[in-house]
Amino acid sequence: MAANAADRPESALEAQNLSAGYDDHNVFENINLDLKKNEILCLIGHNGAGKSTLLKVLFGLQPYSAGNVLLNGQKIVPSPSDMAGHGISYVPEGRGVFPGLTVKENFALALWSAKMTGTVADERIEEVLGILPKLKDFWTRRAGQLSGGQQQMVSIGRAMLCKPSILLLDEPSIGLAPKLFQDLLEPIRAVQKQRGMSILLVEQQVGEALNVSDRVVVMKSGEIIYRGVPADFEGDHTKLMEMF
Numbered sequence: 001m002a003a004n005a006a007d008r009p010e011s012a013l014e015a016q017n018l019s020a021g022y023d024d025h026n027v028f029e030n031i032n033l034d035l036k037k038n039e040i041l042c043l044i045g046h047n048g049a050g051k052s053t054l055l056k057v058l059f060g061l062q063p064y065s066a067g068n069v070l071l072n073g074q075k076i077v078p079s080p081s082d083m084a085g086h087g088i089s090y091v092p093e094g095r096g097v098f099p100g101l102t103v104k105e106n107f108a109l110a111l112w113s114a115k116m117t118g119t120v121a122d123e124r125i126e127e128v129l130g131i132l133p134k135l136k137d138f139w140t141r142r143a144g145q146l147s148g149g150q151q152q153m154v155s156i157g158r159a160m161l162c163k164p165s166i167l168l169l170d171e172p173s174i175g176l177a178p179k180l181f182q183d184l185l186e187p188i189r190a191v192q193k194q195r196g197m198s199i200l201l202v203e204q205q206v207g208e209a210l211n212v213s214d215r216v217v218v219m220k221s222g223e224i225i226y227r228g229v230p231a232d233f234e235g236d237h238t239k240l241m242e243m244f
């Protein structure tokens with residue numbers, strides 16, 4: 001019997017036959033990727049495969065030359081401000097915290113730019129500190145003086161302030177030991193399940209990322225060469241790494 005459309009998980013953010021690149025060179029062509037509601041989809045692949053470019057295109061930071069982007073099944077032309085307005089947060093590779101500001105000030109700036117003030121702002125901060133309580137340990141320190149892992153936590157915490165329905169995370173593990181990365185991912189996974197958030201996680205630390213992902217997609221030289229679930233690898237993610 002054919003699957004009923006109602007049985008299929010709904011799409012949150014979708015790339016349909018998408019082509020994009022830089023200058024006159026396409027990094028990928030006719031890519032199809034569907035981030036479902038309430039899932040963590042892990043996108044992995046070697047350096048230069050096109051993963052960050054795809055994330056940037058989906059958030060509207062980079063144009064595309066062909067295809068469509070769909071948000072909740074509706075065609076859109078993404079722009080960062082519209083995407084933020086739709087409850088989508090993007091955490092770029094390399095953290096992007098304001099180094100001269102304290103963690104508290106980094107959060108205040110994000111709340112101010114999202115036009116959140118007063119008790120709403122206080123509640124959002126409390127909520128994020130509940131998800132990532134370690135932030136309290138360095139709340140009044142300058143972000144630029146924190147370790148890589150602490151800065152990553154600030155960057156992700158800041159992205160969570162607007163209670164995103166979709167989170168685009170570009171290599172949050174960069175510069176982190178596997179244990180620190182695991183410590184960062186676990187509370188995010190917990191809140192993702194609790195709130196029903198969708199996360200597109202670009203990663204190279206495959207083992208840790210697979211532990212918290214629902215599905216996995218492998219990209220190689222601008223093409224998607226594999227789609228599956230972590231259980232396909234029976235805990236041996238080296239099989240997955242051999243693909244790229």
Ligand SMILES: Nc1ncnc2c1ncn2[C@@H]1O[C@H](COP(=O)(O)OP(=O)(O)OP(=O)(O)O)[C@@H](O)[C@H]1O
Nearest residue numbers: 022023027045046047048049050051052053054093
């Ligand atoms: N701003 C840019 N201008 C021109 N080419 C770029 C630019 N950014 C990326 N590229 C090129 O696009 C291709 C894909 O890069 P991209 O950063 O998307 O790959 P990636 O899979 O995210 O790699 P990594 O894992 O190293 O971050 C690479 O060949 C890269 O050199």
